[in-house]
Amino acid sequence: MDFGHSDRVLALREDLRAFMADHVLPREAELARAIDEEVAPDVAYPAAIRELRAKARDAGLWNLWLANHHDGPGLTNVEYGVLCEEMGRALYVAPAIFNCSFPDTGNAEAMLDYGTPEQVQQYARPLLEDDVRSCFALTEPEAASSDPTNIFTTATLDGDEWVLEGHKWWISGAIGASWAIVMAVTDPDAAPHQRASMVIVSTDAEGFEIVRPLPLMGHAAGYGHCELRFHGARTPKANLLGGRGEGFAVAQARLGPGRIHHCMRAIGAAERAFELMCRRAQTRETRGEPLAAKQMVQDWVAKSRIEIDTARLSVLHAAWMIDTVGKKGALQPIAQAKVQVASMLQEVVDRSIQVHGALGLSEDTPLASFWRTARALRFGDGPDEVHKVAIARRELARFA
Template sequence: MDFEYSARTRDYVGRLTEFMTSHVLPANQSFHEIASTGRYPLEVLEPLKSKAFSDGLWNLFMPELEEEDPGTRMSNLEYAPMAEVMGRVPWSSEVFNCSAPDTGNMEILKRFATPEQKERWLDPLMLGEIRSIVGLTEPDTASSDLTNLQTSIREDGDHFVINGRKWFSTGGRHPNAKLSIVFGVSDPREEADPHRKHSFVLVPMDTPGVEVVRDVPIMHHHAPEGHCEIVYRDVRVPRDAILGQPGDGFMLAQARLGPGRIHHCMRTIGQCELALELLCERAIERKTYGKMLADNANIQDWIAQSRIEIDAARLLMLKTAWKMDREGAKSAQVDVSMIKVTAARLQTQVVDRAMQVFGAAGMTPDTPLSYLWTWGRAMRFLDGPDEVHMRVIAREELKRSKTTRGQNAAHFVTPH
């Protein structure tokens, strides 16, 4: 693997960094002031989106982008440093039409939707005209195992009828949220294959019976787009609203989650870089007990440890992106699990050190640190809890060990 970014990647990173500096950062205060009133800052975002579109900084996340599609095609490896730059301002991904959950939704619509479904939903999503949500997690069951999910998708003549309760549906309060991609049980038979019992259906948000019950703040942090609890009561959609074939839900969910997981990790690297920069700036500006914070050995250890951890995580993330580009997301499943666990822990570790150097101010909205810490802690649940990913990694190691069992012993026998 060549560790040098290509000339094309370096050019796009430079263009994106300039856009962030010239346009996104100056709008940051306005975004948060409006969001704090409970209103989504469309007046801030829409002009930025138009400019990003015209500047060719659009839909950068999708390797399957075709020539006729709006945006710029990039591999996962090329996109990684772009997402890192966006991650420094968490709301900025939407400016470039690269925000979750739209990215994952666009990817599975691109691969599995019918031409009619693409025209109705994918085209406006790729133009940034609408936004979407995904209905996976449920409050009444252990949702890290998708086969547990209980929302029902029942056939009724020419329609499906959906009943269930979802939560943590990111984007449910966004004023442009027009589509929910809902995961549920379409084959309720006890003897059915648990990995073929579920399907995805495309549900317009204005369908009767769809109710956004509430926003569910994460760690007391309110996101203006919402992480919502949504009830589906006798929601009727036509049969052609199913995505893929009946029973494809589990397969589609796995196809969707792989790239989405690594996108979160890419953005985390940028957020940790920002936290380390803030830590260092504070350390060289703040004096306690007659000397600068930066002169304390423990602060220097924190700085060094953070740099080691960030660079190690970045290398693992780039290796994972590289493998996905070469062999596909399925073959990189274990690598995705490794970077997912690593990135979430990295964020809480690095940001926690920065908060400590800032003192009590680190817990206030005067810096982005407390927000970044809560998001890092939430990442240990997002897209699967750490324990599930650790299990994936351990199983692969044990599988490998079974194929080589006994080979090492022969090399380490002590002669008598």
Template sequence: MDFDYSANTRDMMERLETFMAQHVLPANQEFHETVARGEYPLDLLNKLKAKAFEAGLWNLFLPDLEEDEPGTRLSNLEYAPLAEIMGRVYWSSEVFNCSAPDTGNMEILKKFGTPEQKKRWLEPLMMGEIRSIVGLTEPDVSSSDLTNLSTTIKRDGDHYVINGRKWFSTGAKHPNAQLAIVFGVSDGSPDADRHSKHSFILVPMDTPGVEVVRDVPIMHHHAHEGHCEVVYRNVRVPVENILSNEGDGFMLAQARLGPGRIHHCMRTIGQCELALEMMCDRALERQTFGRPLADRANIQDWIAQSRFEIDQARLLMLRAAWRMDNEGARAARVDVSAIKVVAARLQTTVLDRAMQVFGAAGITPDTPLSYLWTWGRALRFIDGPDEVHMMVVARDELKKAREARGRNLQHYVRPH
């Protein structure tokens, strides 16, 4: 395994860092002021998106990007450090058309959409002209097991009728949110295979019966794009809106979630790097009892420990990206679960230390630290809770142990 950044990746990193310094960071204040007024900073983002498109910093997350499609084709390993850089300004991924859940939605539309579906939805998504949401999680069932999800997608002649309630549909507040990709039960028969009874269906957001009920706060704050509860009441869409085939929903969900999970982790590592840098800056400039905080042994321990943990997480993330590129998403499934747990816990740990070094200022909106801490805590649920991913890793270890059962006892345990 070779995780060294290629010359192309280093060039892209330099270009992206320059763009961030020249365009994104100077707009940060305006972004937050606009959001504080309860407005979506659409004009600001559209101006930045046009600049990013012109600069060739566009759709960087798609390894199978074709020459006639807008963007720059990069592998997962090449994209990783770029996502880190974007993560330092948490809202900036939209500038480069690399935002969740659009990235995952584009991936499955590209792989499984019909030519008509791609023309209507994928092309404007890839151009950044519209935004989309995904309807997976439900408030009334344990959504970590997708087979529990109970929204119904029933065939009625030339249409499907959708009924159900979803929440944490990220992006539903966006002014340009035009498409929901909804997961639900299309085969409700008692003898239906639990992994073949669900489907994904494409639902225009302006379809009668689609209602954005509320923007659900995360740790008592609202995200600018919204993590919304959406109700679907007798929503009728044509049969051609089914994605892939009836019963393929579980398979499509697994294909969609793998890359999206690792993208979150890439951005998280960038946010932890920012927190460590801010922690060090604060420790050098602040004094207690006549000495800089940086001279205190406990502060030095926090800084060192953070560096160890960030570098370890980055290596684990790069290994998962490498395996996805070289062996496929399914082969990397256990690695993705591992970094998903590690990255979320890393974020709350490093951010907590940084907040502590900043004192009371660390829990205010004067720095990004408290927001990033809450996002790290939310990440322990997003795309699957820690417990499910730990189960995946543990089962893989136990499977290997069963296959080699007795080997260690034979060679390493002394007989009595």
């Protein structure tokens, strides 16, 4: 394994760091407020984010996630990991500026891998080139989402259209999205992993209802994590993504790299939280000495440094496995990294909040936002417990 960085990636990282330092980090709070206040059903991005997206594209810092296939910049997953970590330092605002935010990256990749030429042109190209967003509708309140084979939402073929009936929730990015990839049952009597398909549905279709943005630890603004209902929503028959009954396979292929992207961003957020913790410890005094002199704080700093560096190596290893043996061959390291990094981020951010005192609970630092994201990551793309079971089963199978 070689995690050394090419001259090209080092140059891109310097360009990205300079862009973040000049345009993003000084305006982070302002940009976050703009997202929360301006994003609406017909507004994908606030004006300030659109302005910076244009600058990022002109600077060649665009679609960096689109790895060594299609018409992307040709980076490996390991190389992208180095850049994605930088974006994670402003976790709520930065990825969208570089057109590297979820769920759009996963949706675009699924479209490029499984879509027809017409679907690519109509749906993927705008995601890659314009100020357009999408969402991915899988989880449901009536079904344990740790097992997506038991979903209830249906898509029934009626002539040349699919008709959707059902209920989804925690659909990230639904506010302001132009279309959704919806996982729905198309063959209820088929085998569990062949019951569902992926269907592309316009968010302005009649019968497509955004019920509400669900509050994530009290935060319900911005792009949203939404509850949706489908009341006979119709979409053309041609909007089936992949083959009929292949919904589970498409979902798994889509989620593998997505999990790694989440982990890469989380490393950047953890590094930022760590830096904030160390600076606060050096400058805040109590009982006549800085917090940095306290042995307990030193313990938190040491643990955090060890955990971040260990998690980074796990993520790079998983990315290297995807690059060398493909997504399927990398299932084990992807799952391990997903569990490890989500827990690590929560621990590091929590320590940083503790060092900041009540300031860390406010929105005056990015720590509260980081903590919400960290806690959600332990569910996102599959709960920790499901991944642990899969990890254990694969390991035990080696000794059967």
